[in-house]
Amino acid sequence: MPELPEVETVLRGLKRTINGQPLCQLDSLYNGTVIYDPEIVQPLFPAHVTEFCRRGKYIILHLERGNALVIHLRMTGKLIYTENENEDAKHIRALLTFTGCARIIFNDIRTFGKIIVTPESRIDAYLPELGPEPLDRSFSYKCLQKGFAGKKAPVKNALLDQSVVAGLGNIYVCEILYRAGISPETSVADLSVSQLKDIVNHIRQVLTEAIAMNGTSVSDFRQIDDKTGQFQNFLQVYQKEKCPQGHEIKRIKQAGRSSFYCPVCQK
Numbered sequence: 001m002p003e004l005p006e007v008e009t010v011l012r013g014l015k016r017t018i019n020g021q022p023l024c025q026l027d028s029l030y031n032g033t034v035i036y037d038p039e040i041v042q043p044l045f046p047a048h049v050t051e052f053c054r055r056g057k058y059i060i061l062h063l064e065r066g067n068a069l070v071i072h073l074r075m076t077g078k079l080i081y082t083e084n085e086n087e088d089a090k091h092i093r094a095l096l097t098f099t100g101c102a103r104i105i106f107n108d109i110r111t112f113g114k115i116i117v118t119p120e121s122r123i124d125a126y127l128p129e130l131g132p133e134p135l136d137r138s139f140s141y142k143c144l145q146k147g148f149a150g151k152k153a154p155v156k157n158a159l160l161d162q163s164v165v166a167g168l169g170n171i172y173v174c175e176i177l178y179r180a181g182i183s184p185e186t187s188v189a190d191l192s193v194s195q196l197k198d199i200v201n202h203i204r205q206v207l208t209e210a211i212a213m214n215g216t217s218v219s220d221f222r223q224i225d226d227k228t229g230q231f232q233n234f235l236q237v238y239q240k241e242k243c244p245q246g247h248e249i250k251r252i253k254q255a256g257r258s259s260f261y262c263p264v265c266q267k
């Protein structure tokens with residue numbers, strides 16, 4: 001599933017690819033993929049994209065006249081640029097056409113992805129409760145203290161909670177906890193301030209490195225040009241058998257997700 005670095009990679013790819021062309025058409029090819037808010041400001045098209053934003057794992061494209069597209073890739077959604085008219089149509093759920101005939105295909109095998117067309121004023125109605133952005137300057141251990149307050153959940157599960165911190169998913173949380181030397185089973189109630197600071201530092205580092213590598217492609221994720229990311233080559237525990245120190249990696253289930261960790265390096 002795309003996490004913050006993959007969504008950020010797609011967003012940057014969109015900006016580069018759209019390159020100032022106005023969006024002139026949005027076709028829905030699968031029932032339920034494109035959702036229209038009844039209060040859209042008409043006419044919707046043609047419209048330039050005035051701002052390219054990301055919030056957690058959501059892409060938000062602001063359009064002229066005060067509308068916006070909120071795009072959630074969910075499990076398998078991909079946005080792929082094409083100039084080819086005869087693109088394999090099997091998993092295409094929506095099509096964004098730009099003046100000059102450049103097209104961006106919304107390909108989604110599992111069909112959980114969504115494109116919501118809404119007035120900017122109603123964007124929040126389509127987003128879940130989202131915690132702070134981990135790459136914002138203001139993100140600090142105090143945000144985690146606040147998000148973890150009164151909870152006893154294992155730190156792995158708590159970091160996956162989008163209302164605590166936005167954008168993290170299973171792969172990056174495993175990597176972050178390895179680098180911080182903290183077992184995924186540690187209760188958030190038992191974390192010291194210095195451990196919280198470590199977690200914050202490693203969140204920033206891992207996400208920044210992964211964005212620089214255009215994300216992680218362990219399954220479906222592709223960049224806008226259909227190429228894979230490269231951060232999968234730098235994972236230290238996720239789907240690994242040995243940690244970089246040569247210890248055996250343990251795999252456990254937490255809240256239905258696989259956690260990979262090193263019982264020697266992570267306490």
Ligand SMILES: [Zn+2]
Pocket residue numbers: 243244245246247262263264265266
């Ligand atoms: Zn180890």
